[in-house]
Amino acid sequence: MAAAGLCVTAAPFTKAAHVLGAVAAVLVLVWCICFRGGLALEHEDKNLIFNIHPVVTLIGFVILGSEAILIYKVFPTWDHDTAKRTHIILHGIATVLGAFGIYCAFKFHNEKGIANLYSLHSWFGMTTIVLYAIQWVFGFVNFFFPGASPGVRRAALPWHVLLGIFVYVLALVTTELGFLEKLTFLQVFVDLNKYGAEAFLVNITGLVVMLLGASVIVASVTPAHGKERPRDDYAPLPEEF
Ligand code: HEM
Ligand code: HEM
Numbered sequence: 001m002a003a004a005g006l007c008v009t010a011a012p013f014t015k016a017a018h019v020l021g022a023v024a025a026v027l028v029l030v031w032c033i034c035f036r037g038g039l040a041l042e043h044e045d046k047n048l049i050f051n052i053h054p055v056v057t058l059i060g061f062v063i064l065g066s067e068a069i070l071i072y073k074v075f076p077t078w079d080h081d082t083a084k085r086t087h088i089i090l091h092g093i094a095t096v097l098g099a100f101g102i103y104c105a106f107k108f109h110n111e112k113g114i115a116n117l118y119s120l121h122s123w124f125g126m127t128t129i130v131l132y133a134i135q136w137v138f139g140f141v142n143f144f145f146p147g148a149s150p151g152v153r154r155a156a157l158p159w160h161v162l163l164g165i166f167v168y169v170l171a172l173v174t175t176e177l178g179f180l181e182k183l184t185f186l187q188v189f190v191d192l193n194k195y196g197a198e199a200f201l202v203n204i205t206g207l208v209v210m211l212l213g214a215s216v217i218v219a220s221v222t223p224a225h226g227k228e229r230p231r232d233d234y235a236p237l238p239e240e241f
Helices: 011-035 047-074 080-112 120-143 150-189 197-221
Strands: none
Touching: 011 047, 011 197, 047 080, 047 150, 047 197, 080 120, 120 150, 150 197
């Protein structure tokens, strides 16, 4: 779905998004493994349980969610059904991993006796995962199975794209709030050097995530080629579905 008047194609932005996603994934892993002691689902050091949270929410939810959105622009020559299936599967995996990442944050809180859902970050996080799941179910029912009539699909598509971008932006904002909150905890409670290597690494990761989001949004509102694919190309649902 391209915005009128933008005289660029999606290709450079999809490439930038892949690179930025890979860089963000490496940075969050380096942070949690090299600076924060690693990841574990069961451990006496409960911080290792927490560490799964930023890794899985960023790589599994945000970066995979980015790739799911980009799919229509990365493979513009794929037939629409294949692109749709890949879009659904990637968003589905992202939703499950996002929920698992949140479960790890709750597990960490519960095992350490810390209160749940007291922060703006956690409120944004719950809102994001719930809206993301709702967006997925509506998308599935409307565009895939059982699928609405072609007229309804056409009318619903701009809303799907708009709300999809909105919930994606919510995920980005939640991520940034999470980085800020964790870094602030470390600076206040364990006296982490405000200008040290770790603080620098986390802030750079936040910047990379912001640039990733910008690239994905520009790619999603610009055409894959010089001109947009016609909007009336919804194939009838295959018999097996
Ligand atoms: C879209 C991605 C994310 C979502 C949906 C999300 C969601 C959540 C939720 C729902 C909680 C509350 C858990 C509870 O109350 O027991 C939480 C806690 C937390 N998250 Fe995230 N999170 C995300 C990314 C991140 C990232 C990247 C960080 C960076 C370190 C982070 C840092 C934290 C911290 C420090 C807590 C514990 C304090 C609190 O409850 O606010 N989060 N997160
Ligand atoms: C939370 C999950 C989802 C999010 C965040 C989301 C988001 C988006 C976004 C941002 C676009 C625009 C991409 C572009 O034009 O480059 C899009 C397109 C689309 N999505 Fe989703 N989507 C989700 C789930 C689904 C599901 C489950 C289906 C079921 C088939 C679906 C079907 C479609 C279709 C048919 C398009 C139009 C592609 C086109 O021809 O331009 N989406 N989605």
